[in-house]
Amino acid sequence: MKSKKTKTFGRLVKTMFSFYPKMLPITLFLILFSALVSSIPSLFMQRVIAVIEEHTALGNWGEAAAKILPMVAILASFYVLSLVSNALYNQMMAIITQGTLKRMREKMFNRMQILPVKYFDANNHGDIMSYYTNDIDTLRQMISQSIPQIIISLTTVITVFCIMIYFSLWLAIIVVVGTFLMTFVIKKVGGGSAKHFFRQQTAIGKVEGFAEEMMNGQKVVKVFCHEKESCADFDRINDELFCEAERANKYANTLGPILNNIGNVLYVVVAFVGGMLFAFNVPNLSIVGFSAMQISVFVPFLNMTKQFAGNINQVSHQINSVVMGMAGTERIFSLLDEEPEQDNGYVTLVNAKEENGELTESDERTGMWAWKHPHSDGSVTYTRLAGDVRMFDVDFGYTPEKTVLHNLSLYAKPGQKVAFVGATGAGKTTVTNLINRFYDIADGKIRYDGININKIKKSALRRSLGVVLQDTNLFTGTVMDNIRYGRLDASDEECIRAAELSGADDFISRLPDGYSTMLTENGANLSQGQRQLLSIARVAVADPPVMILDEATSSIDTRTEAIVARGMDALMKGRTVFVIAHRLSTVRNSDVIIVLEKGRIIERGSHEELIEKQGQYYRLYTGAFELE
Ligand SMILES: Nc1ncnc2c1ncn2[C@@H]1O[C@H](COP(=O)(O)OP(=O)(O)OP(=O)(O)O)[C@@H](O)[C@H]1O
Ligand SMILES: [Mg+2]
Known part of the structure; x- marks a missing residue:
């Protein structure tokens, strides 16, 4: 199941790259850039606080301001950069998303045209319809919002984490343990809901299929006074959808609060440990790697813990729609993978005319047709279409x-x-x-x-x-x-x-x-x-x-x-x-x-x-x- 999901995801990425071979990498780069830029300020925070600390002790405010101002200017320019790349990638992402959806719909429709009649005998037409509406929509949600958000959050998490290690190894370790706990929860809960999301998509297809069938057969329903029965049947299918959707979302929605709490606990633990280190300023602990805690590290660190947990939380929120999007994508690909109608024919039909008792091909409509039969030796023969x-x-x-x-x-x-x-x-x-x-x-x-x-x-x-x-x-x-x-x-x-x-x-x-x-x-x-x-x-x-x-x-x-x-x-x-x-x-x-x-x-x-x-x-x- 999992490898199938990975495969589907890989295929989607590949497909999107084939649609936008230049734009997609640029957009991804902008997303990454924007994420990186937005996590840098923590580093500056530390510097700014350190300067304030140093100069408060000396009472030299003028010098402090002179040092801080350029930093603030750099900080501001980082924010502007982040803003610009943010606006840019959002615009490009909108183009990529809508373009991908358009081409996916196009691919689906083209594939549908070459499917054998048998396929339509065997599949509910409303269900096929829902590929174009519902499944495509989950794909939109995933491409336009979830994936960029996940990239941003993960990048932020990684950079913040690196800065944390740079600041304080031990506090970073506490955060790592907390993170393991978080990923474990995400995996457990997210994995459990995946199959329900797939079933939810299938159930939506069924609901749409039934609604369409009843619409087409509306007169028959009325003639036989089957309105009540139709409603009952619909309720049953609708219930099925409800159950699957409830299960899928129940798991996924529990994820947020759990992770929130883990994040809060993490914050408290870091605050406590950091506070202790700061208060007691335990110098002899430096042999085991603890350095005396400075306020200039402590404040941004707490900030980063929050940023870290918050972003992990973001990822977990988005996982919901990624799982749903993957379920939709899987269904879309299943349609694209349907075996097309086989056609190994090579004899074609052409307009023909007779010249000196011999059939030849004509570009115009002559009212006379001939089978054009190419042979393996490269020669072509024409047989008059007689209708035998x-x-x-x-x-x-x-x-x-x-x-x-x-x-x-x-x-x-x-x-x-x-x-x-x-x-x-x-x-x-x-x-x-x-x-x-x-x-x-x-x-x-x-x-x-x-x-x-x-x-x-x-x-x-x-x-x-x-x-x-x-x-x-x-x-x-x-x-x-x-x-x-x-x-x-x-x-x-x-x-x-x-x-x-x-x-x-x-x-x-x-x-x-x-x-x-x-x-x-x-x-x-x-x-x-x-x-x-x-x-x-x-x-x-x-x-x-x-x-x-x-x-x-x-x-x-x-x-x-x-x-x-x-x-x-x-x-x-x-x-x-x-x-x-x-x-x-x-x-x-x-x-x-x-x-x-x-x-x-x-x-x-x-x-x-x-x-x-x-x-x-x-x-x-x-x-x-x-x-x-
Ligand atoms: N798409 C299909 N899938 C499976 N079985 C089919 C399908 N279409 C027809 N059949 C079966 O094939 C048999 C012949 O059907 P066919 O449509 O050729 O009958 P027909 O002689 O044209 O009848 P009618 O006079 O009612 O049009 C029937 O027993 C039917 O159940
Ligand atoms: Mg018939």
């Missing part, structure tokens, strides 16, 4: 324990409209998840225009596929922005044309601001069917070579659906389309219909063939199910 998708003996499960697709073999020839039908949970969406490689297959092979899809770069593969997912997702922005999401360089006219093709134009033009209507919260101000039409328009504008429509028109009335179908047919003429639909009228005109049952293909053929066969499709289509 074949699966051979594919086995797949989301988890190793449960196979969802069994020994699946299928083909879609270029230009074919292939439909998947079957009961809920049969594996229709899963098949499409494999084609666009949201998940990788356990066994078997998938070929796309004769190329193993593992060899195709994922971005190229996905660019070649226009997918309308079963769950519609729209983003904050105007209707136009949402359509343009499909292809960022599409003009307004192209977006409107896509909307017309997908049958969305009709309702969009009736919206208060037409294409400029703002959508928020996943298009909460639209109907489900309208959202679906927009997601179809979004794909249509991308004009992809192959299209996958997963229940894309399930919430759209049959008349509008017919309009969508006509538009899509025009758009996809000569291209491969995969359609998934429960409403069988949607798939009727497909070239091939594949019937899935529990992850296996049980029938394949055109509508007429399957009807004639009087198998499962026939039963689904005629509703003969219930009769059996």
Whole structure:
């Protein structure tokens, strides 16, 4: 556990150095400098008092003043230096802190973009959110306040300690023993709270996750009148957080008073011993190292004892937030360490044109695509993208324990409209998840225009596929922005044309601001069917070579659906389309219909063939199910 903490800390420091290779060392130097400068005055104190002592005895005030004034001037300049370096490092630290946080957030977000879909299946989204809010905040606290303070305090402690030894070895020894006691307490208490701080961060994540889930599912909660239960569940998680936070902070908060008291005891002991030495002025003790105590040493020494204990106390206060910050940092690093989606593909997708019967690459959008296939000997071949998708003996499960697709073999020839039908949970969406490689297959092979899809770069593969997912997702922005999401360089006219093709134009033009209507919260101000039409328009504008429509028109009335179908047919003429639909009228005109049952293909053929066969499709289509 401890070595992990050290490692995390080391990594954080290294990361920060990589962000600010020049500024960070300068800042650290300024912090050190400022700490050193602020502990020097003790030395002068001793001199000043010594001068006063000496001259009081002689009654020579004029000479004393002449000696003291330059010292005071030096002292003042030290304070000014300290002030300036203090202001400087605080400014630089603010830049470093905010910059580090910004880049950390950036790193987290970038990492999140390349994580596999699996990661989001397995992790609570609100919990992931709390990396950006809560964990980042603990990091801020630690970098901007705790660490500088600790550096200052430790430096002060060390310099003060050196001066103490210089003044009086024995009194310094008393202080050392006291310090050992203090560090022992810090270690015991601080170490005990570390694990609770980590759990506290995790618990905060849970609370945020739950709140988010309930917000998203707010309507369901109301429909089932589950408000009370939600509150009870929340209380439970909130209690968990409370317990961990209480334990963590209880330990840490006890630390302050304990250390304060040790510091006070130390002060008293030093005062007592020093006072005795001074009062009795025991000269024969000098053989064991005691020198007769002088008031010029005694006064600053007491001062330093206070300074010493106070700074140790400071460290202990900051340890609290360092431990918390480390817990947050550990979580942030755990996200940054998540294994990204593997992509060993090297075949890319390019715009192509035909010259003298040969395919060549083109910089412009030609409407013709080709797979660019680099070979180990440096040569490059181009294969025209036709949209031929074949699966051979594919086995797949989301988890190793449960196979969802069994020994699946299928083909879609270029230009074919292939439909998947079957009961809920049969594996229709899963098949499409494999084609666009949201998940990788356990066994078997998938070929796309004769190329193993593992060899195709994922971005190229996905660019070649226009997918309308079963769950519609729209983003904050105007209707136009949402359509343009499909292809960022599409003009307004192209977006409107896509909307017309997908049958969305009709309702969009009736919206208060037409294409400029703002959508928020996943298009909460639209109907489900309208959202679906927009997601179809979004794909249509991308004009992809192959299209996958997963229940894309399930919430759209049959008349509008017919309009969508006509538009899509025009758009996809000569291209491969995969359609998934429960409403069988949607798939009727497909070239091939594949019937899935529990992850296996049980029938394949055109509508007429399957009807004639009087198998499962026939039963689904005629509703003969219930009769059996
Ligand atoms: N992300 C996932 N993690 C684990 N199992 C999953 C996941 N998604 C789906 N499954 C499982 O895989 C099986 C097939 O699911 P799939 O989504 O492919 O069904 P479907 O045929 O599309 O159903 P529907 O018609 O309801 O959309 C189901 O048994 C489901 O429990
Ligand atoms: Mg599905």
